[in-house]
Amino acid sequence: xxxxxxxxxxxxxxxxxxxPSTQPQEVHLHNxxxxxxxYIHIGNxxxxxxxxxHIDPGEDRTINLQPSQxxxxxxxxxxxxxxxxxxxxx
Numbered sequence: 001x002x003x004x005x006x007x008x009x010x011x012x013x014x015x016x017x018x019x020p021s022t023q024p025q026e027v028h029l030h031n032x033x034x035x036x037x038x039y040i041h042i043g044n045x046x047x048x049x050x051x052x053x054h055i056d057p058g059e060d061r062t063i064n065l066q067p068s069q070x071x072x073x074x075x076x077x078x079x080x081x082x083x084x085x086x087x088x089x090x
Contacts, residue, residue, distance in 0.1 A: 002088040007032065010040060010075035010082060014047050018071040021088045025065040030083040031055040039076050047072045055082070 004025075008017050018027055031040045034057055041052035042061070052074075055061050065071060065086075073082055 002090055004084070004086040004088065006084045008073065008082050008084065010073055010080050011078040012074055012076075014045055014072040014074055016045070016070055017042075017073045017082060017084050018065065018086050020068045020070045021065075021086075022067055024067060024089045025069075026087045026089070027063050027065055027071060028085040028087075029055060029061045029063070031057055031059050032081040032083050033057045038080055040073055040080055040082050041076065042071060042073045045070075045072050047074055049074070049076055 008015055038057045039054040041054045043052040
């Protein structure tokens with residue numbers, strides 16, 4: 001088992017927050033912002049405000065990625081920080 005952790009400051013252009021792995025990954029995400037109406041949107045490389053799910057301020061999400069999958073994010077407004085903890089199941 002390998003653990004990848006990072007924090008990313010997001011803007012309106014997609015940022016890859018979880019790189020692909022050769023193994024499945026259990027990904028824990030946290031919107032580090034506590035301000036209301038400050039959302040982080042996650043999805044594939046063309047993530048946008050209209051084609052994604054969002055993470056509310058202070059909220060956690062857990063998702064599973066299959067081998068070779070990666071994850072991108074943007075924020076609304078720009079400048080929000082997302083915390084990432086990915087557990088790679090070697």
